[in-house]
Every structure is written in C-alpha cells, then in structure tokens.
Amino acid sequence: MGTVVRDYMIPANDFTVAGEASSRVRKILTQLGVSPDIVKRTSIAMYEAEINAVIHGNGGNAHVEIDENKIYIRISDEGPGIPDLELAMQEGYSTAPDSIREMGFGAGMGLSNIKKNADILDIQTEVNKGTTVNITVFFNRP
C-alpha cells in the first residue's frame, strides 16, 4: 500500500459541516481494514481537533497522511492561538462561550482527550498567529 494523502478545508463556525473531514478519514481507515479500536481512537482525536479549529480557531485545514504503519494528521488554523497551553490542556479549562455550550461542546475535555487517544501529540501555537495540532496514531502500537 502506498501513502494516502488527503487535504480538507475546515470552515469557520459552520456547525453543519464540522466533523466532515474526520468523517471522511474514518471511512478511508475503515476501507483500508484498520482495526476498529484504532479507527475509533483516530476519529476521536481528529474530531476534537477539528471541532477546536471550528470553534476557537476561525476554521483552518486538515492534512492527513496514511501509510501502512500509521496515520499522521495535522490540523492548522490561523486563529487567536493559545496563550497558556499547559492550562488549556487541563480537563475542565475552556474559554468556549455559552452559544457553544448549548451545542454540547465547551466542557474543556477536548485537548486532554486528544492526548489520551493519540500516540504522539505535538501542538504548536502562537498568540495572534494560530495553532497547529499534530497527531500520530500507530496501527500497531510500538
């Protein structure tokens, strides 16, 4: 199997399509015969990062590379950035407004949930520049 590469736009504040990129990637992994447990962990990590880009990052894009050993996902936005990443990683910390809470998000669980499900998580963020979340999941845990 060669490397599968995909790029997706993540529109800002559009809740009807938020999660579409994660949904596509999930389908690809399933078609490739990746085990359901790995598909689920990848889906959770990518979906949380995608929703964050929609809610907090003014939208952005997703770049995905799949080879026979792993999936690498890069979600980047040019939003406000995260001033204190350590604080943002804590469960329960959220700056989401009430309008987002009414949609069922904004509990401050996303980043820690990404960390729990990814094998490698690397977040690059700069205030007023944007945020890039790099996620790797191995198909056979090393």
Added chain:
Amino acid sequence: MKIHEIAQIIKAEICTRNHDPNIEIYSACSADLMSDVMAFSKSNALLLTGLINPQVIRTAEMMDIKVVVFVRGKKPLDSMISMAEEKGIALLATDYPLFVASGKLYQNGIRGRGE
C-alpha cells in the same frame, strides 16, 4: 435488545428507515454534553440525549454509537434523519424525559459500561 424492543419500552417513534434492525444493544449512556460522550471511552451502542443538532449524529458516528434516542418530545429535522441514514445510525424520538427513558431501559436490562 433489538431497536424495536427499545422503541416499545420507551414508546419511541423510529425516525430512520435503513438501519440494521438486528443489532443487539446491551449498554447505553445518557448525556446532553457531547464533550462527555467523546471523553467516555467505553463503547456503548446507544446514546440517550436531550440535545438535538447535527453534531450529535457526528459524535455518534465517531464513537461507534449505532442508535440515538432524542428525549422529551424533540424530533430530528429531515436533514438530520438523512445524515443518520447515510451513516447507518438509527434515530428514535420519545416523549419521556432523559431520566425516565434511561430508567425504563435500565429496568429492562440495558446497562451502562463502567458500573
């Protein structure tokens, strides 16, 4: 428990048509916060919720949830029904509130993971 048995117990309308009627449901979770559903790693095939928007269906897809029950008389829009049908997720709607619907299913043998 099959979908039609669940529908009977909580007097729910089945809103989707093309789901697999033979899936067996053993466990469920009830939540209005999708963040909580995402963070709860145990797999449950059934979600009961008072929240009604397309993200509920997306979240269900990501979490391998096969059946979503909307409580307290909320009815999914046609756009949500077709989205769920495309993903093979069944949507049910009941007039019971969340606690009562959950209790009735528990009483009939559906359990939560992690008890």
